[in-house]
Amino acid sequence: MSDKQKTIREEIKLSGIGLHTGREVNLTIKPAKENTGFVFVRTDLEGHPQVEADVNYVTTTERGTTLEKLGVKIHTCEHLLAALVGMDIDNAFLEMNSAEPPILDGSSKYFVEAIEKAGVKEQDLAREYLVVKEVMNYIDPSTGSEITVIPADDYEITTMVDFGTKVLGTQNASMKNLSEFKDEIAPARTFSFLHELEQLLDANLIKGGDISNAIVYVDKELTPETTEKLKLAFGKDEVSIRPNGILDNLTLNFPNEAARHKLLDVIGDLALVGVRIKGRVIANKPGHFVNTQFAKKLNRQYKLQKRKNVPDFDLKAEPVFDINGIMKLLPHRPPFLLVDKILQLSETHVVGLKNVSMNEPFFVGHFPKEPVMPGVLQIEAMAQVGGILVLANVPDPENYSTYFVKMDNVKFKKKVVPGDQLIFKIELIEPIRRGIVHMQGYGYVGDSVVVEAELMAQVAKTKN
Missing domain, CATH: 3.30.230.20 (lpxc deacetylase, domain 1)
Structure with a gap:
């Protein structure tokens, strides 16, 4: 579907x-x-x-x-x-x-x-x-x-x-x-037991009922008094029980x-x-x-x-780009390449993954006793994922780079620490015009938003 x-x-x-x-x-x-x-x-x-x-x-x-x-x-x-x-x-x-x-x-x-x-x-x-x-x-x-x-x-x-x-x-x-x-x-079809049907009729709560629109399972004796009630309610001359225990005038569609x-x-x-x-x-x-x-x-x-606003992604699925595919699009290289996989990609959005490892070089000097990924590098990683969104849609990405123009509404909501899988979702706020890219980015660890920012970048041809 x-x-x-x-x-x-x-x-x-x-x-x-x-x-x-x-x-x-x-x-x-x-x-x-x-x-x-x-x-x-x-x-x-x-x-x-x-x-x-x-x-x-x-x-x-x-x-x-x-x-x-x-x-x-x-x-x-x-x-x-x-x-x-x-x-x-x-x-x-x-x-x-x-x-x-x-x-x-x-x-x-x-x-x-x-x-x-x-x-x-x-x-x-x-x-x-x-x-x-x-x-x-x-x-x-x-x-x-x-x-x-x-x-x-x-x-x-x-x-x-x-x-x-x-x-x-x-x-x-x-x-x-x-x-x-x-x-x-x-x-x-809907169904009822005979004792329930009797109670509903006595309470005047089933005025539109008919043997043809409800299966009635007979779970009690069908007394002459009850029979008369049913005949009157359903406008029938006779009411009886089928061998399978339901009232007559109706055949089950399924067992x-x-x-x-x-x-x-x-x-x-x-x-x-x-x-x-x-x-x-x-x-x-x-x-x-x-x-x-x-x-x-x-x-x-x-x-x-x-x-x-957590993106729906499957970490076990084949990535759109692995690390080798990413390096064909981005000019960055380790230790400053901060994207490991691209999980989703369309003309208007991208989802990328960064595995945060204790081996990251920035942990040596950034709160070494309580390692925390620097916020500025979270934004850089987000921007690199956004760069994939732009460069994957040009025929010769090796000849272009994306550069920051502006950052707005940057918020850091939770610490990112070794062992975290940092997922970035970037969406275009408006179509790309004259090489200017306006994007909204979110970073997630699990079901929590850890960072968000509105980014603007310029796509420029690389000078040879």
Whole structure:
């Protein structure tokens, strides 16, 4: 899948009944520009207020995930959000004339089909990711539900469900890649146990339900009284139990449909993190509460990563330039060559690495009892990485050099000491004009910014 952001190509219109409100709702999905995310719009309310699909707006998770912003509510948003993520969409406006999307058949299937028919449009800006670099988890001690995420190259999910009932038993489901969502996950419908359904009907909380949009596992005796309640609620002349323990008028799409629907819910709830995830999620007995609590934790981690602006790089990957390639571009030589590898390179940015060794000659005289890399040399190393960005894009780099013109907003935030791997990320602030290069540079050790500076340099032809 592309790493560019995406939206839908054309408007989508769907209508149906809200599961809990029982009201007819018209849903219009509209294209949105980059970095919009998913935004619900209540067209039935004055001013058409908007509620962003943001986990910090979650208020309740009873029988579905509810968002609320300034008194405006959106109920049961997870199936629609799962469809958008599963179809590789990043940005969309979701206009509704009610508080709840249509339940349709209780899955994401019809949302997916509508998105596929409308088409997907690639946008100009790159997609952002929460890159999982260490194990994170959340446990709900009251239920034993647990969600863990571990590092992985793609977005993978495994769900395990065990409700302690003979009729459902233990089920597992997995998705190795979002490309599997359309056929393997989207058609999985929501489900309920008979005792839960009875409670919801008695509380008047499932007005839009139908045997066709919810699998009902019969975990108790189907008494004449209960049968009459179901017949009245669903408008059926007869209600009976199939041999596999579910109510009639519905055939399972998958033997493990319950586990697949729980996986669908995880995708929809984690969409509220607000960014794509690179990691493997393992969910044991997931539910909307534990899903959204975990989403809040991931959202905080993403904001921390974004604030630190730590570049995503793989130290084990083949470098763009090793030390020999660097010496072909830069005129510097040891001991004043302060770059060991170039990890990433484009027309507008570069990422380079400096291994800080105790053998560096400057440690002999610079705080010898407590070796610290001089700040001026950190800036020099940053500038050399910036020089690679410039010289790698000219046809004859051996005939050019880059020279400092100006430094601004230089900040040293943490000491750099022997054993550190110093990573520099340099980006052009504006296009190169008349040989003048304006760059913003950051230096990192681990997840911490240790140095930053705004640099200006001039590219000049070397005199022979």
